[in-house]
């Protein structure tokens with residue numbers, strides 16, 4: 001048996017004393033419930049990192065650059081079809097100048113406006129990259145932000 005003492009405020013000097021007894025099993029259940037609630041609170045507040053949500057935290061004004069952020073994505077996922085060995089639809093993505101030159105119909109990157117850029121629409125709504133798995137949302141966001149910020153060669 002556990003004894004719980006409570007001192008309630010008011011009613012004379014020192015307040016009102018209450019004591020009651022609860023069985024040990026009930027005490028254990030209450031203790032577990034308190035612990036579980038605290039742990040859930042921690043996870044929900046992000047204090048405990050949870051897997052499957054590994055998106056890097058970035059400032060809203062984050063601007064990717066061609067050389068460090070965008071070109072590695074093209075090299076990894078696009079150059080095998082849009083590079084020196086084959087240039088599907090006349091498009092090569094293995095250098096900044098060739099990327100900006102576009103395909104046999106015209107430009108695919110419109111600096112300052114990703115929503116008008118064929119490159120972003122084929123990545124978001126089309127079948128690009130053909131045969132390979134789609135780019136991640138983070139990679140598409142990187143390319144879009146680079147275009148919206150003026151598609152500079154930096």
Ligand code: HEC
Nearest residue numbers: 077078081088089091103108118119122128129130131132
């Ligand atoms: C397995 C080969 C392959 C890969 C990988 C690939 N492409 Fe393509 N891409 C093609 C072919 C074939 C076409 C022309 C036919 C078409 O438009 O569907 C094309 C066309 C395009 C076009 C022109 C679309 C238009 O309508 O003008 C863009 C832009 C493009 N690709 C971007 C990319 C980007 C960016 C990547 C990498 C994320 C990529 N592609 C990866 C084969 C590929």
